[in-house]
Amino acid sequence: MTDRVVVVGGDAAGMSAASTAKRRAGDALDVVVVERSRWTSYSACGIPYWVAGDVDGPDGLVARSPSEHRSRGIDVRTAVTATALDLAAREVVVQGEAGEQRIGYDQLVVATGAEPIVPDVPGVDAQGVHGVQTLDDGCRLLESLARDPRRAVVVGGGYIGIEMAEACVRRGLETTLVDQADEPMRTLDPDLGKQVREAMQAMGVRMVMGARVEALESGADGRVSGVVTEVGTYGAEVVVFGIGVQPRVGLARDAGLPIGASGGLRTAASMAVPGQDGLWAAGDCVESWDRIRRDHVHVPLGTHANKQGRVVGLNLSGGREEFAGVLGTAITKVCDLELGRTGLTAAQADELGRDAVSATAETTTRAGYFPGAEPMTVRLTAEPGGLLLGGQIVGRDGSALRIDTVASALWAGLSVADLVALDLAYAPPFSSVWDPVQVAARALLGKLP
Amino acid sequence: MTDRVVVVGGDAAGMSAASTAKRRAGDALDVVVVERSRWTSYSACGIPYWVAGDVDGPDGLVARSPSEHRSRGIDVRTAVTATALDLAAREVVVQGEAGEQRIGYDQLVVATGAEPIVPDVPGVDAQGVHGVQTLDDGCRLLESLARDPRRAVVVGGGYIGIEMAEACVRRGLETTLVDQADEPMRTLDPDLGKQVREAMQAMGVRMVMGARVEALESGADGRVSGVVTEVGTYGAEVVVFGIGVQPRVGLARDAGLPIGASGGLRTAASMAVPGQDGLWAAGDCVESWDRIRRDHVHVPLGTHANKQGRVVGLNLSGGREEFAGVLGTAITKVCDLELGRTGLTAAQADELGRDAVSATAETTTRAGYFPGAEPMTVRLTAEPGGLLLGGQIVGRDGSALRIDTVASALWAGLSVADLVALDLAYAPPFSSVWDPVQVAARALLGKLP
Numbered sequence: 001m002t003d004r005v006v007v008v009g010g011d012a013a014g015m016s017a018a019s020t021a022k023r024r025a026g027d028a029l030d031v032v033v034v035e036r037s038r039w040t041s042y043s044a045c046g047i048p049y050w051v052a053g054d055v056d057g058p059d060g061l062v063a064r065s066p067s068e069h070r071s072r073g074i075d076v077r078t079a080v081t082a083t084a085l086d087l088a089a090r091e092v093v094v095q096g097e098a099g100e101q102r103i104g105y106d107q108l109v110v111a112t113g114a115e116p117i118v119p120d121v122p123g124v125d126a127q128g129v130h131g132v133q134t135l136d137d138g139c140r141l142l143e144s145l146a147r148d149p150r151r152a153v154v155v156g157g158g159y160i161g162i163e164m165a166e167a168c169v170r171r172g173l174e175t176t177l178v179d180q181a182d183e184p185m186r187t188l189d190p191d192l193g194k195q196v197r198e199a200m201q202a203m204g205v206r207m208v209m210g211a212r213v214e215a216l217e218s219g220a221d222g223r224v225s226g227v228v229t230e231v232g233t234y235g236a237e238v239v240v241f242g243i244g245v246q247p248r249v250g251l252a253r254d255a256g257l258p259i260g261a262s263g264g265l266r267t268a269a270s271m272a273v274p275g276q277d278g279l280w281a282a283g284d285c286v287e288s289w290d291r292i293r294r295d296h297v298h299v300p301l302g303t304h305a306n307k308q309g310r311v312v313g314l315n316l317s318g319g320r321e322e323f324a325g326v327l328g329t330a331i332t333k334v335c336d337l338e339l340g341r342t343g344l345t346a347a348q349a350d351e352l353g354r355d356a357v358s359a360t361a362e363t364t365t366r367a368g369y370f371p372g373a374e375p376m377t378v379r380l381t382a383e384p385g386g387l388l389l390g391g392q393i394v395g396r397d398g399s400a401l402r403i404d405t406v407a408s409a410l411w412a413g414l415s416v417a418d419l420v421a422l423d424l425a426y427a428p429p430f431s432s433v434w435d436p437v438q439v440a441a442r443a444l445l446g447k448l449p
Numbered sequence: 450m451t452d453r454v455v456v457v458g459g460d461a462a463g464m465s466a467a468s469t470a471k472r473r474a475g476d477a478l479d480v481v482v483v484e485r486s487r488w489t490s491y492s493a494c495g496i497p498y499w500v501a502g503d504v505d506g507p508d509g510l511v512a513r514s515p516s517e518h519r520s521r522g523i524d525v526r527t528a529v530t531a532t533a534l535d536l537a538a539r540e541v542v543v544q545g546e547a548g549e550q551r552i553g554y555d556q557l558v559v560a561t562g563a564e565p566i567v568p569d570v571p572g573v574d575a576q577g578v579h580g581v582q583t584l585d586d587g588c589r590l591l592e593s594l595a596r597d598p599r600r601a602v603v604v605g606g607g608y609i610g611i612e613m614a615e616a617c618v619r620r621g622l623e624t625t626l627v628d629q630a631d632e633p634m635r636t637l638d639p640d641l642g643k644q645v646r647e648a649m650q651a652m653g654v655r656m657v658m659g660a661r662v663e664a665l666e667s668g669a670d671g672r673v674s675g676v677v678t679e680v681g682t683y684g685a686e687v688v689v690f691g692i693g694v695q696p697r698v699g700l701a702r703d704a705g706l707p708i709g710a711s712g713g714l715r716t717a718a719s720m721a722v723p724g725q726d727g728l729w730a731a732g733d734c735v736e737s738w739d740r741i742r743r744d745h746v747h748v749p750l751g752t753h754a755n756k757q758g759r760v761v762g763l764n765l766s767g768g769r770e771e772f773a774g775v776l777g778t779a780i781t782k783v784c785d786l787e788l789g790r791t792g793l794t795a796a797q798a799d800e801l802g803r804d805a806v807s808a809t810a811e812t813t814t815r816a817g818y819f820p821g822a823e824p825m826t827v828r829l830t831a832e833p834g835g836l837l838l839g840g841q842i843v844g845r846d847g848s849a850l851r852i853d854t855v856a857s858a859l860w861a862g863l864s865v866a867d868l869v870a871l872d873l874a875y876a877p878p879f880s881s882v883w884d885p886v887q888v889a890a891r892a893l894l895g896k897l898p
Contacts, residue, residue, distance in 0.1 A: 045877055056818075060818045303882055303883075371504070402850065405853045407872055411863075412860075412863055418773075421756065423775050423778045424853050425849070427779075428495050430780055430849070
């Protein structure tokens with residue numbers, strides 16, 4: 001007898017689950033995916049580069065199209081929106097061109113993703129105001145940009161905000177970035193965020209910090225014309241909200257599924273939804289275990305979505321796999337400044353009341369004497385006993401991927417002394433003889449009580 | 450009462466030991482360093498880049514000069530050669546401009562480094578034949594190159610050999626690299642070494658593989674004129690030997706100190722020489738514990754020399770520190786091809802009779818759709834039970850430093866499954882959503898029994 005799996009959501013988590021399960025189970029599983037948009041398995045992270053003109057979109061951002069998935073035996077139904085989960089009947093209610101339908105399932109995967117947060121201020125419904133979470137969001141933003149606007153305001157100074165501001169300025173727009181905080185990139189300590197602000201300013205972005213958005217103004221044509229903040233009003237024909245996303249859990253909440261304090265769906269390490277039989281969830285709609293905070297967090301990232309989807313797919317097809325949690329590793333670049341972080345920053349450790357010591361090393365991306373050596377800053381944070389808690393790197397070309405060394409050490413529970421001892425790679429085109437991460441580790445070792 | 454430490458050798462290991470001890474102990478330790486050359490604390494790894502013209506040498510390669518060390522209270526005596534260790538009298542016999550002297554010590558550090566291996570074939574004493582291990586070697590090679598030779602032969606296809614061949618070709622010499630093996634870089638599996646050979650050939654280096662050097666020819670002026678190999682004779686006005694180095698342990702051996710099977714001085718993990726009181730050794734003259742081979746090896750690298758020197762310095766000044774061993778991590782680049790490795794290759798596991806499984810991933814240095822995405826190859830090797838044994842990476846810009854992720858995992862004793870689960874950094878300018886190392890780890894996981 002063939003079991004049917006229904007997957008709600010056809011991006012990273014949903015399609016990883018579907019693909020993994022189908023590849024392993026073959027004809028023993030009938031896998032149906034319902035997806036609201038026309039796209040599957042796409043890189044939302046690539047949208048800023050599409051907007052900047054680096055990448056052809058939207059098709060260029062699609063890793064595997066609906067038809068490719070179908071050729072692998074997955075019944076992908078696009079432009080179909082799930083409107084309810086009927087857990088008692090074990091059916092998903094969907095709405096598409098064919099009207100309302102009910103699809104029965106033996107096992108259900110909730111992979112509904114996340115949606116951009118748009119603040120509840122007057123005028124946000126104007127034309128020309130955009131979030132960037134889906135390829136459809138990207139298409140709509142590109143339509144606005146095709147109207148040849150002169151000025152853009154990006155609201156939010158996190159990853160998406162700074163990437164989108166760079167994209168706008170590279171398209172030739174007068175670009176303003178507005179954020180409530182004193183410095184962008186609140187996932188870095190403020191003095192490192194300052195380096196990001198300065199790089200953005202050097203690129204030509206007007207950085208309006210410490211400013212809350214109070215309203216959006218629009219013209220008689222219903223299109224946005226400006227952003228009103230506490231500190232001033234900034235004219236704009238296009239506005240991009242990059243202040244984060246929230247788990248898209250309406251369906252799950254309506255069905256009575258457990259929602260955690262982070263706002264994401266709660267799951268066990270197996271990605272099973274507790275108290276339910278044959279019900280799984282993965283990706284941007286769930287909350288994840290943070291191995292360093294020792295708490296559940298909502299970290300909407302493609303890496304976790306893919307890993308969680310894989311775990312679900314293995315478990316759907318008879319495996320006993322667990323998702324091992326997150327560290328909060330992230331990386332990006334603006335202009336030629338790279339930034340990476342993992343675990344806790346000094347500020348975050350402080351906010352959490354965790355006793356912590358930090359040290360910072362100002363080093364170079366290559367041996368100091370080597371042509372092209374550029375500055376990089378590494379900060380490490382640890383418990384007073386030496387257990388590593390986190391790291392941050394801001395620097396030029398070749399800096400940020402070194403955060404993976406810190407992430408690996410953090411994952412394995414290594415101490416600062418272990419990090420000093422590690423046999424890391426060295427050659428003059430890559431670093432000085434002490435790896436930049438180890439220079440910071442030595443400085444931190446010297447500060448531990 | 451002030452104790453006196455005498456350090457024999459003023460490069461990475463010796464000066465790290467001296468500096469660390471002096472900084473911690475201050476006036477309580479009288480630190481004397483005797484060094485044969487005029488230089489201290491220099492980057493021998495930078496010599497190929499000096500020869501290529503990227504870096505000003507020799508002073509540009511000096512991290513801290515004798516006078517800088519002296520200003521920190523270390524009694525550095527350059528152009529002074531230690532000729533004997535009189536352990537019974539606790540004196541070092543030295544020879545310098547002032548003639549022979551004896552320097553008494555309370556504690557002794559042997560940091561005599563390594564010396565290039567030159568094969569015992571006719572003609573190797575000709576003018577224009579060079580090793581590259583010290584700045585003086587570099588100076589002599591530059592003198593030969595100042596004579597405007599037309600052709601160079603580099604013997605040896607390891608790190609130094611390929612770096613020196615690139616340096617010669619970039620100086621405009623007709624350059625031939627000769628090696629006994631079928632492919633260069635024997636610390637990589639042969640098919641990955643083939644990528645290195647092809648990159649060298651594309652750069653214009655003639656690669657003569659599988660050829661042993663039988664003799665060197667020279668002209669009436671006593672200068673080298675060609676290299677005779679099993680497969681042919683190659684004209685050259687300058688010859689560089691890059692076939693490796695051997696521990697410089699003549700003094701130590703003469704004094705009866707223990708030499709290991711690797712040819713290096715044996716030490717405890719504290720870097721103390723067993724059976725001796727107050728006698729330490731560090732750097733290219735010692736053998737090190739390989740955490741993966743579980744055996745002692747001779748790995749002459751600046752990273753280990755610095756770490757070992759630091760351990761000695763801490764222990765000289767009352768610490769109880771240990772050197773934690775090596776993994777065999779290494780990295781370099783030739784032209785725009787980067788290579789990194791750590792732990793065991795598939796071929797090495799095989800040679801050692803270790804049961805191992807390997808998998809290879811062909812991935813890209815950025816997201817596949819991102820401009821500038823270039824090929825990279827990642828190979829991982831593990832025990833059948835999943836414990837990681839090693840990794841190799843060959844690829845274009847941005848590839849090789851990822852070996853540090855593997856090195857960190859290897860150091861911490863992680864499994865292939867752990868590597869798949871790791872929270873590594875992702876953004877489209879840096880990789881696809883699954884990190885290249887994790888793509889290889891997933892492939893390997895699928896091959897484990």
